[in-house]
Amino acid sequence: MGRFLTFLVLIVGLLGAGGFWLTRARPLPETAVAGFSGDAAAGRQVFLAAGCASCHADRGAEAQEAPLLSGGRRLPTAFGTFVVPNISPDPTHGIGGYSLADLAGVLKRGVTPDGRHLYPAMPYTTYTRMALQDVADLKAYLDTLPEDSTPRGANEIPFPYSFRGAIGFWKQRYLKDAFVGAAPSPQIERGRYLVEALGHCAECHTPRDRFGGLDRSRWMAGAANPAGRGDVPNITPAAISWSTAEMAWYLESGFSPDHEEVSREMESIIAGLSQLPDDDRDAIAAYLKGLAPAR
Structure with missing residues (x-):
């Protein structure tokens, strides 16, 4: 029995050390x-x-x-x-x-x-x-x-x-470096990069599981506001019927086709996107219009 316990402790120790090695922070x-x-x-x-x-x-x-x-x-x-x-x-x-x-x-x-x-x-x-x-x-x-x-x-x-x-x-x-959306054209590929690599739109607009990871099966389908005030909207075509031009204008001006102004949480985001080249805002809009509708 003593040998078994010693063996068990050894195995647990080795597993723990292996887990630590695999998950250690690597600059x-x-x-x-x-x-x-x-x-x-x-x-x-x-x-x-x-x-x-x-x-x-x-x-x-x-x-x-x-x-x-x-x-x-x-x-x-x-x-x-x-x-x-x-x-x-x-x-x-x-x-x-x-x-x-x-x-x-x-x-x-x-x-x-x-x-x-x-x-x-x-x-x-x-x-x-x-x-x-x-x-x-x-x-x-x-x-x-x-x-x-x-x-x-x-x-x-x-x-x-x-x-x-x-x-x-x-x-x-x-932590995955694979892109999620499809890129059937160079414009959408650029939009995908701006959204999925730089803009971190999914960090707010995609729901999370109980461990705080993004639920990729519901990409951009909207989520609870992490600050606890209301919800972050669904921005897939299931919820947004704007044209590509209307969406690009929203990213530049902060105004929807119905003349509603951007929410306070998005003000600083629009302040940055509005200074990008027109082609980049058009690419973001094309990418979002090409997303799979999700409810």
Whole structure:
């Protein structure tokens, strides 16, 4: 009996060690971004499409030439309250000390430079599909923005969600770099990239399961507002009958075909999308019109 218990403890220990090894946080190596150099002008377009300022700056800050990315916004969820970090170029309180590999690891793996899992309140489950060139361009643009010395606030996460090690297991199931929508044309392929890799539209518009992962079988079918106030709408053709031109106009102006103004939560998103080239807004509209209707 004693030998059996010893054997059982050994097996459990080995399984635990194996699970830890498989799910440990792995920063992106410098070799992964070797040869990439960024262009700040192109990076501004990535910044606008990715909606960075919608969380990390004051509402509507995308419209500014030099948004102050001081963070501080509180995001209440069923798993606790997350505090958006400072991502200005400040070397102490922001990300001014990040290398390109550090930033790419955050965006594509959800891992901090010092090897910790990030909570998926930061939409790296979307950004994991970003092209490395876009990450390089984004970093070049972020480096041109003003520094801010606002310290990061602490998240308010109860146990067991405060145990970051479990995020590694969560990522095994939910961190996928495969695209969801179809791309039957170059325009829709561009729209798919803007929506599924940069715009993180699904993070709000797709329902989640009990573990907080996106339910891909109900892609863009609407979801409960994570802040607890009402619902985020269904934006598939089952619910939106607008033409492609009407949808593109909404993304530019913030007004629906019925002249209803965009909701407050979408103001900062539209502030960024309105500054993209017309072709990009047309591509987003074409992608959304081509989605499978979902109720």
